[in-house]
Amino acid sequence: MSENSLHYHYVVPGDDFTRAGIASSAVKKTLKQLGIYPETVRKLSISLFEGEINMVIHADGGEIDVWIDDEKIVAELVDKGPGIENIELAMQEGWSTASEQVRGLGFGAGMGLPNMKKYSDELIIDSTVGVGTKVTLIVNIVK
Amino acid sequence: MFIKDIQKILDAQLLVGEEFMDTEVRSACGSDMMSDVLAFVKDQAVLITGLLNQQAIRTAAMMDMVCVVFVRGKTPGEDILEAARDNGIAVMTTTHRMFTACGLLFEAGLNGGCHIK
């Protein structure tokens, strides 16, 4: 990132589902205020929201960092959850390990990671079973 | 179609967004699974859902949707209404079930309007 990039940090609690999505909502507001093109804001917001929800329902929370410069928005989601055993499988539409309880909360369709892939310009998943997961999302800023 | 038409067609009770009654609605999505909603971007859309939590509102907000309709007479709590006010989204509740609510709106000319990316 260039030197004059903006940086935001969020802690995502894992024990309070009602708060899941608050960080993404805050980021969306910031991007709007910065006057970033609405379609770019929407792409980043949807991807980040899916990632934030995943952190809460699969990994007991985590931390999010967002950097914004003139060219791109980079979001890094880090958790100390169970990790993803088979990333290729996890990327498939409809594949989910979510419980019935999570489904009752409106998630667990197995569409989150495919959505993140679709809406971001770059998606990097770095995961180790038993250690945690780091998801990096990059969305280019359209001018 | 406008938000006020949706209220009329669904015989719905408006809970938030008196000021948005003249906002245009061009498409709709009916689902209880939020990632299904997030999969297709629609413009000026309304979300019809049986999912009664703040994530339904946040999902609509991420998508720049203009209205959320809760079906089966579900009445959202103050936390949900607050999230809607905060995001400038109209909220209403109808006693119709999901299938009927979607059918009525479709019949009145509202369609899925999905486009990918």
Ligand SMILES: Nc1ncnc2c1ncn2[C@@H]1O[C@H](COP(=O)(O)OP(=O)(O)OP(=O)(O)O)[C@@H](O)[C@H]1O
């Ligand atoms: N941060 C994470 N930590 C551990 N496992 C994860 C994480 N993110 C995703 N997964 C695994 O990958 C699977 C697929 O994720 P994806 O987001 O596509 O679907 P989902 O979260 O199960 O359902 P949806 O996103 O449709 O609500 C999850 O069911 C889970 O097993």
Ligand SMILES: [Mg+2]
């Ligand atoms: Mg998910």
